[in-house]
Amino acid sequence: MFEIILGxxxxxxxxxxxxxxxxxxxxxxxxxxxxxxxxxxxxxxMGLLTQWMLILGALKIPLGVATIGLPLISLTIGLSIAxxxxxxxxxxxxxxxxxxxxxKWDVLxxxxxxxxxxxxxxxxxxxxxxxxxxxxxIATIAFKAKVFFDERSLAHLKTLPYDSYPLHVSFLExxxxxxxxxxxxxxxxxxxxLTFLSYLSIQYYFLRIFVxxxxxxxxxxxxxxxxxxxxxxxxxxxxxTLMYYNCVTIILLTLWNCQKExxxxxxxxxxxxxxxxSKMEGMIYLLLHVIILIFILVKINPYSFLNSLRKLxxxxxxxxxxxxIYFFYKFFTKAHLVKQGTEISLSWxxxxxxxxxxxxxxxxxxxxxxxxxxxxxxxxxxINPHKVKQRAAITIPLFTLAIFGVSFFLFFLLTxxxxxxxxxxxxxxxxxxxxxxxxxxxxxxIILLNSPSQENHP
Amino acid sequence: xxxxxxxxxxxxKKVIFLSVIVIVFSGILLLFTxxxxxxxxxxxxxxxxxxxxxxxxxxxxYLGRLGGLHAYSYFYFLIWLSIVIIRFVRIKFHLQxxxxxxxxxxxxxxxxxxxxxxxxxxxxKNFIQEWDVFHERSKxxxxxxxxxxxxxxAKYCQKLLPGYHRSELITDLDTSRDPGMYMHRALAxxxxxxxxxSVHADEPMDSVVIYHKKGARDFVPDGFAIKGIxxxxxxxxxxxxxxx
Numbered sequence: 001m002f003e004i005i006l007g008x009x010x011x012x013x014x015x016x017x018x019x020x021x022x023x024x025x026x027x028x029x030x031x032x033x034x035x036x037x038x039x040x041x042x043x044x045x046m047g048l049l050t051q052w053m054l055i056l057g058a059l060k061i062p063l064g065v066a067t068i069g070l071p072l073i074s075l076t077i078g079l080s081i082a083x084x085x086x087x088x089x090x091x092x093x094x095x096x097x098x099x100x101x102x103x104k105w106d107v108l109x110x111x112x113x114x115x116x117x118x119x120x121x122x123x124x125x126x127x128x129x130x131x132x133x134x135x136x137x138i139a140t141i142a143f144k145a146k147v148f149f150d151e152r153s154l155a156h157l158k159t160l161p162y163d164s165y166p167l168h169v170s171f172l173e174x175x176x177x178x179x180x181x182x183x184x185x186x187x188x189x190x191x192x193x194l195t196f197l198s199y200l201s202i203q204y205y206f207l208r209i210f211v212x213x214x215x216x217x218x219x220x221x222x223x224x225x226x227x228x229x230x231x232x233x234x235x236x237x238x239x240x241t242l243m244y245y246n247c248v249t250i251i252l253l254t255l256w257n258c259q260k261e262x263x264x265x266x267x268x269x270x271x272x273x274x275x276x277x278s279k280m281e282g283m284i285y286l287l288l289h290v291i292i293l294i295f296i297l298v299k300i301n302p303y304s305f306l307n308s309l310r311k312l313x314x315x316x317x318x319x320x321x322x323x324x325i326y327f328f329y330k331f332f333t334k335a336h337l338v339k340q341g342t343e344i345s346l347s348w349x350x351x352x353x354x355x356x357x358x359x360x361x362x363x364x365x366x367x368x369x370x371x372x373x374x375x376x377x378x379x380x381x382x383i384n385p386h387k388v389k390q391r392a393a394i395t396i397p398l399f400t401l402a403i404f405g406v407s408f409f410l411f412f413l414l415t416x417x418x419x420x421x422x423x424x425x426x427x428x429x430x431x432x433x434x435x436x437x438x439x440x441x442x443x444x445x446i447i448l449l450n451s452p453s454q455e456n457h458p
Numbered sequence: 459x460x461x462x463x464x465x466x467x468x469x470x471k472k473v474i475f476l477s478v479i480v481i482v483f484s485g486i487l488l489l490f491t492x493x494x495x496x497x498x499x500x501x502x503x504x505x506x507x508x509x510x511x512x513x514x515x516x517x518x519x520y521l522g523r524l525g526g527l528h529a530y531s532y533f534y535f536l537i538w539l540s541i542v543i544i545r546f547v548r549i550k551f552h553l554q555x556x557x558x559x560x561x562x563x564x565x566x567x568x569x570x571x572x573x574x575x576x577x578x579x580x581x582x583k584n585f586i587q588e589w590d591v592f593h594e595r596s597k598x599x600x601x602x603x604x605x606x607x608x609x610x611x612a613k614y615c616q617k618l619l620p621g622y623h624r625s626e627l628i629t630d631l632d633t634s635r636d637p638g639m640y641m642h643r644a645l646a647x648x649x650x651x652x653x654x655x656s657v658h659a660d661e662p663m664d665s666v667v668i669y670h671k672k673g674a675r676d677f678v679p680d681g682f683a684i685k686g687i688x689x690x691x692x693x694x695x696x697x698x699x700x701x702x
Binding site: 139 | 511512513521529530537559563577581600605640651
């Protein structure tokens with residue numbers, strides 16, 4: 001038992017420590033709250049860890065706890081020393097909570113917090129008590145992880161199923177198993193409830209900047225009110241991780257725009273890069289993130305051309321840098337670069353698909369057990385002419401949902417993936433998971449558009 | 459500013475109070491109407507609602523039907539009826555000054571919480587069921603519950619043939635579609651490092667896994683000998699020079 005606890009502690013602690021020290025370095029001038037930093041550090045650390053595993057694998061260095069962990073620990077120590085030595089003269093500023101009066105814990109907030117706590121306990125119990133068993137989790141993700149764990153290398157990646165798929169989640173499962181010193185079908189899923197907890201914290205802290213505690217907690221309640229969101233936090237699919245990195249990227253871009261602190265932009269770049277290593281869709285999402293950034297630079301907060309270019313570089317270098325590591329690895333090992341069957345077809349016949357696509361979207365959003373009544377609330381929130389004004393904290397997530405919606409629509413309109421929403425037997429397989437990738441943004445918008453204090457948004 | 463906030467708060471309380479009253483009234487009205495139309499009792503309807511709102515799968519969360527109607531339709535009806543009633547009664551409560559839109563949003567929020575309460579009961583039932591099945595069971599037993607003979611056969615093979623082995627699967631299952639496809643993937647996962655998915659495609663095959671095959675003994679290829687018989691459908695065979 002002690003070995004297991006120690007193994008899990010190391011497996012989570014090493015990347016968390018690295019992530020935390022990077023967050024501290026990035027936000028030296030404007031330190032974040034400790035819990036917000038830890039929540040960001042989790043995603044950052046796990047992302048950096050899997051990139052490091054990829055680099056080691058590409059260099060044919062055997063993957064093991066020592067080869068992976070020791071350099072990361074050294075880096076963490078190095079960064080900690082640098083922070084201690086260089087950070088002495090820095091006067092920290094706290095994260096500004098714009099015009100939101102601090103409230104005491106009232107009965108309603110306590111009830112909301114207890115419900116969120118119940119959900120967290122449930123997610124931890126379910127993830128760690130039920131062995132990995134769902135379709136893709138067992139067929140590709142954990143299967144690859146098991147092979148990497150067994151062979152301590154990426155030597156046979158090319159002959160593994162779906163060799164072009166990004167490896168973030170598989171690598172994390174391998175890493176957990178390595179620290180446990182054995183393959184454990186339950187404990188390898190520990191990353192998912194932690195991702196769940198990390199996302200809840202990030203969204204809560206983000207909303208707390210704009211609204212009071214009760215409304216921020218309500219944001220979390222809207223999240224956990226979705227059956228699909230909750231279920232995916234327990235089953236070992238990559239969609240939950242992709243959702244996490246995608247939505248945190250948007251939150252960081254919004255924070256960057258509101259707080260004018262470039263560290264957010266660099267962090268957003270890193271998180272956007274990690275989306276590309278979570279699932280194939282991540283590459284498209286990275287391009288959408290760039291479009292969102294350009295939208296901010298041109299429409300919301302116009303900078304000079306040179307400054308805009310600098311900002312784009314601060315975002316683009318980490319994000320595309322991360323993307324190209326795996327791209328070049330696949331290129332040089334002659335693995336498939338993209339998933340087969342994603343060819344775009346431009347034909348007038350595709351227009352016949354439009355009614356089916358619209359019907360399927362509406363059915364999924366309003367008549368499945370996935371999302372509760374979130375999308376009804378969302379529609380009601382955005383049609384209020386008095387509330388939707390040009391405020392960045394609202395405009396950026398709203399613009400994001402709009403371009404994601406258009407992209408999904410075009411994706412089904414122009415690619416053979418249309419059959420995944422139209423052919424009986426296949427029709428339920430894809431759409432819910434794609435919507436999940438940006439679903440949390442709707443809950444953020446509902447809160448920002450309906451909370452009384454939203455008049456004071458930056 | 460403080461006066462404005464106090465006024466806003468009082469206004470919100472009035473909106474919430476009226477909405478709650480109307481939702482309760484509409485809910486009871488709808489419950490009895492639906493119960494009557496389906497020739498059942500309101501209690502039966504309510505108890506059905508605690509078991510059809512949480513049917514999750516990895517691709518989608520399904521909803522059950524209630525009296526031939528989509529489960530959410532009850533909640534949409536409830537929103538609609540409550541809004542219609544509020545539209546008329548708010549004049550009686552002297553709340554015309556508050557935009558009607560606010561009542562609509564508050565009503566939807568409240569019905570959202572009502573649905574969430576039902577969902578949570580569904581989820582708790584599911585939780586208790588899973589708890590009953592899995593708690594106080596060893597990790598092996600849990601896998602046995604989920605995978606059945608896929609898992610026991612895989613462990614049987616690994617016991618007879620430890621370490622890495624390239625193997626071929628012979629089966630009657632249709633591995634191009636579910637459920638055969640899932641059974642194949644699950645077997646491959648639990649069998650590994652006995653490799654039936656050609657991870658080491660360049661290495662020679664040294665064993666054959668015969669799974670779910672009628673008359674399994676008859677399908678042992680030439681040059682292979684039976685290493686272990688799990689049952690009449692499931693057999694592990696290895697190259698003759700490895701059989702001893």
